Amino acid sequence: MADNLPSEFDVAVIGTGLPESIIAAACSRSGQRVLHVDSRSYYGGNWASFSFSGLLSWIKEKQEKTEVSEESEDWRKLILETEEAISLSKKDTTIQHVEDVCYISQDSAEDIEEAGALSKLPDLGGSDTNETAQQSGKGCLALDKQLGTKGCEMSPETIASNDRECTPEGEDTEVISERESSYDATSGHSTLETEKTENASTAEVSNLEPKKITYSQIVKEGRRFNIDLVSKVLYSQGLLIDLLIKSNVSRYAEFKNATRILVFREGKVEQVPCSRADVFNSKQLTMIEKRMLMKFLTFCLEYEQHPDEYQDYKDCTFSKYLKSQKLTPNLQHFILHSIAMVSESDSSTTDGLKATKKFLHCLGRYGNTPFLFPLYGQGEISQCFCRMCAVFGGTYCLRHSIQCLVVDKESGRCKAIIDHFGQRISANYFVVEDSYLSEETCTNVCYRQISRAVLITDQSVLKTQSDQQISVLTVPPVEPGQPVVCVIELCSSTMTCMKGTYLVHLTCSSTKTAKEDLEPVIQKLFILNDEKETESENGGGLEKPRVLWAVYFNMRDSAGIDRNSYDSLPPNVYICSGPDCALGNDYAVKQAETIFQEMFPKEEFCPPPPNPEDIVYDGDGTQPEDPGFSISPEPKAEPLPEESSNIENKVTEEHNE
């Protein structure tokens, strides 16, 4: 079975995280033969999203610290005298301090199984028994043969999620159907309609008494969850959105605009007015504040043109600069923490202005906040690029470990990889995700850490008429020097959690363990205690949301590492980093583009796919049967709803009547 895999490729990509997937798609698109493998049973590496049970398995795996069975060193025999091997790591060491806590009774949940799950989750430990080998052999399918379906279902896990998409519940079926992607000319409408029906249905529900969610319900509805390991959003004018649109990969994904930006101030969660419409409608700002805020934001949009305005404060912190402006403390707080989202103590005025400008620049493209969230979670994005890669002929293998890189002694270049079957696969270029590198390769690398927490809660941190809000909240540090915590709260219509719950992601750069870093913030925003205590505590006042279940973990931040700090890398081996701590995805996209350009300086990076009418079929059978572009005859450059006016599109004296 294993010899199904060709032994020669142009590019071998190891790891299915976002940067690797983008590179794979770009290479495949430009005509390279791509092999894309991952030793895990799921796509995305540390960029993956899990159902609830999937996450539980993941937690278990990470907590177990499985001993890596002594690998047979048979593959060493395959190394010629003129070659040497760089062995790769067998064990993922990027996740630490995993701790899950359940705050609701688990008694009845013992025997509950995730509804619709096809089987118990796969054995994630990398063993080399024949049985597993066969199983993984089956996984080695080039995706272009199964375009009609979801495309990436390699594990029961994803099959289950595919199954989910076929459930006849209105909300789900409407949103999915990727083949009849709504990103054609009518996209704006269909998305809006979807939202309307959702709001209507939720309005009905919200009239009822909020039901208490039990643990068994969470387990039962586990497939409603798509829990991201890394919590990010897309800047609507960011590199990732541009890339998705340009390459037409956007057709494989759907997004929702974050509905509001929140701020935590004086113990209270408030909404930040950030767009022109928000400022106009805001009840919390005085008239004068409205003007001051708008004036400052308008200035930030073109701050480069007015250097004299901030010259004197160039070397100060942004917070000091804000104090010098005619801004009330209220407004200073909004701008610093929720719009610029920079550190109070060590971000310079220029950094702050730049960040503010970026935020504002993104406003209004798709809605009143600058952020988009991918339905079904961040993990979708890397899979979308994998799909693009597969459409253009890329070959995919999950659960496929690579033993080593084979380096030609004379040229110093890497010529092949040897997989866990001992198959030698040659290629010209190799892209390896950082976590696959062995300890020897990384001895001199200094990694930072990201602290993460994921909560399932029963209410939103700021309740409004609609219970379907996607909120981005920044919590400034209690003491200076501590990290800023970014909180993203997702509602059920993002397809990441079951109805009646919210999925809350907390992220900060680590100073201690994730729990030590994040628990203080969680305690401020949520109720962690047992039900009885809190009921007596809160005499019907403003009730905080209750945490039903939580997980904490630290993730290695391998972003920004200089190539030279890795030990003895052949020049044709490129290293991709895992997720970084930032809110957006710019780092991953930039890295992917840089690596692609280094490999293929003359090729365009993810150009738009050709119009199907312009494809010349010469009948030699090398063309994919269905290039997958026949959805809309005239692909639109912008798949998402029309741009509406934003803060920068100042309405000049344009008469429309």
Next chain:
Amino acid sequence: MHGRLKVKTTEEQAEAKRLEREKKLHQYKATTEAIFEKRRLGQLDKEGLELTSQILGANPDFATLWNFRREIFLHLEEEGSPEEMQALCQGELGFLESCLRVNPKSYGTWHHRCWVLERAPQPDWARELELCARFLESDERNFHCWDYRRFVAKRAQVPAEDELRFTDSLITRNFSNYSSWHYRSCLLPQLHPDPQHHGRLTEDVLLRELELVQNAFFTDPNDQSAWLYHRWLLGRADLEPTIHCVYVNREDACLAVAFSQPVRVTPGSHGLILLADEAPLTVEWHTPDGRNRPGVIWLCDLPALALNDHWPQHTFRVIWAPGQCQKECVLFKGRKDCWYRDSVTEEQVFRCELSVEKSTVLQAELESCKELQALEPDNKWCLLTIILLMRALDPLVYERETLRYFEALKATDPMRAAYLDDLRSKFLVENSILKMEYAEARVVDLSHRELTALGHLEHLLLVTHMNLAGNRLQHLPPALAALRCLEVLELDGNEIESLDGLPGLPRLQELSLRRNRLRRPSDLRPLTSCPCLAQLDLAENPLTNLPEAPAELANLLPAVHITLV
């Protein structure tokens, strides 16, 4: 290379596109010709609908074809049953919607939609409202659609409250929306009219709206839609025109009526009625320029009988029927003229843009505008609104401050300097008139005020002396004809180049035009229509350098004593 898609070259693509376009053009032309031929032959059938739909589907702005469709519809309506008509209309509405998607701002398409719905046996108005909502969702400033929505709302008798809520939702989304604000200005007076008819709305609603619109211009002071709505909010209710002055001159045998705003007096109608000594008198009303267009001054010649000196007095009563008002004046024996004049206050004299009834509201508005102005010193809308508010509050008290704001405004908006000069002139004239009215004088001094225009001259019907020296006037307006009593006019030191447009002034005796820019003796021809003119000062005008000037002038104005040096 392996796996690489083969794609047509750009040349091949361009060629394919060119051929495609040529084919389309050919089809378009052929179909258009066929349609015109059918129309010429009067073939009003369904084939005509089919052919026109092919063209209109691609180009909905072809007005003639919509007309042809309407002709066909009218014809089919005569022949077909209501059911058939209903089906036809249904189809047409579907087709129209597809045309609107091609061009959502096509006049022809929206118009045709109205027309079809008027004819449809069972129009589905709810569906139409939904259509409007959808089109406004994609472009909230599409005024075609707003217009259509008003049409639909009227037909469907949608309650004004619902429509108001609709405008609310769109303003919430993007307040820079003239159509939405405008619709509010139509709906609110229906829902909350001011019972006293002073302002436009009841006070609580007014305050609420002011707050809303303040939010808008504090958020974006450069958005003019909000300022225009603000100005509308503070405006006064439209008052009926009334008579504010009647003047009778025995010598001219003429009666003049000055109205508070322009009116039209149709000959032979009974709009304006004159009773002489309580007996109706048939007279012919005309405006000073004889063109009888709507105006503020209307004149009539009086028969000798009505003025004879045998009676101790004559009473003239003028009735303005549409405004249900009447005024009278009494000409005593031996007097050469008489008049009636309204005792005036500024709000009656000037239809100023803003209502003064709610002066506390205005005061508050002025405060917040000044606050905004402090933050936005260069915002012209804010400056202009401050000026208007000050005028509405008290034009005389705020006169100096207003002039200062005018200077600031001119500096920030130099493109409109001339407009602002005229506006400033108008305000200064108003102020002078007010002062004069308070003094009950018939002399008005408007000298040295840098005036560029003259306004409100209808208020000066009784003035005998007017000093306009030392201003920046370039010409004299025809409205000067309102000055029926003017005897002395001083225009020294202006920039007058021509007297074109100067009307005949019946009582003008002395005219001083020293230091102006008159070049040719013939420029003074309009003065021949001033029968009483006796003194004319033309010193320091360019024409005085012409050797032939004295002779020409003497020829032109033989009865006038002319000073040239």
